[in-house]
Amino acid sequence: MPEPDAPDAPDQALPPSVLAVSERRTGARGRLEFFWNLVFRGLRRMGGHAEKFYVTLGIFLLAGIIIAVAGTLAFAELGEWVKKGYTQQFDVAALQWLAAHHTPALTTIMTEITPLGTGVVVLTIVGVTAAFLWHTEHKISAQLLLAATAGNIVLNNVLKLSFDRARPSVFEWQTHAASSSFPSGHAMSATVVYGTVAYLLARLQKHGWSRAITLATAVVLVALICTTRLYLGVHYPSDVLGGIIVGLAWASFCMATLEASIVLARRRGAPSILHEAPAPVEGAVVAQLGAQTGAAPAASTPAASPTG
Secondary structure: OOOOOOOOHHHHHOOHHHHHHHHHHHHHHHHHHHHHHHHHHHHHHHHHHHHHHHHHHHHHHHHHHHHHHHHHHHHHHHHHHHHHHHHHHHHHHHHHHHHHOOOOHHHHHHHHHHHOOOOHHHHHHHHHHHHHHHHHHHHHHHHHHHHHHHHHHHHHHHHHHHHHOOOOOOOOOOOOOOOOOOOOOHHHHHHHHHHHHHHHHOOOOHHHHHHHHHHHHHHHHHHHHHHHHHHHOOHHHHHHHHHHHHHHHHHHHHHHHHHHHHHHHHHOOOOEEEEHOOOHHHHHHHHHHHHHHHHHOOOOOOOOOOOO
8 A cells, every 4th residue: 555645744843933934034035045044144143142242231321321311400400490599598598507507626627628629639539540540450440530530620610601600608608719609519529530439449349348338438528528518608508419410420421331331342352351340249259169169079079880
């Protein structure tokens, strides 16, 4: 008896969607099928390798842009309130309260702290930190710090000229001050420089607690500098708040740009990128070493003989 023809099992086993795609591709490519197969195979391979890279790069850039836009919008809204005089009553009341609580000892402390936000001190800290980062082969970080500082100086001067707000005259100043009042240059410079320096140094530390101390120290230092500008009578609270907001927006954008630049440099295989990666946290390193040492004896133990 002749055997019946075997059914077309491969076609019947495939799902209809796969069959449709297969038929569509073969029919559309025609005589150039071999050429188009090579093209689309290459595109799929490149897309698989590039997908993770572009997603990571996009996340960093998007986060920086979102923070920068949010800070810009908040600063623009605050600036409108300042121009229209909505903050003036609160600003004056806050300075009057501070004037009522002046003491000689506290005034001495405030006058010693406030120079930490001046241009000479800030630029010295930036220079020393940038030199350290460059010497330790963290050149991208050093360049970012210099760019963030330069951008901060330009941006603050442009904003001061734009708003041209007179400084407060609620009580006699306890220190020298120049230029216009809004936004506070001390508050903005302290936020950008000390925040960026703390971030870059925290990336080099292996202990989670040391990173937290570094960042917390920067926060306390910025808060003290901003408080001195109010206590000494040279800025309104809205001036200081404006400097903090725009400083945070600019510093966050610069930090996101750094991480995106590192991802891009890693993609290109730049040799300097090996030094730019954040230091691993000690707990994670210990756990990884423990897992490796635990797996090593198991791998080196010979298998039991089947004959006993």
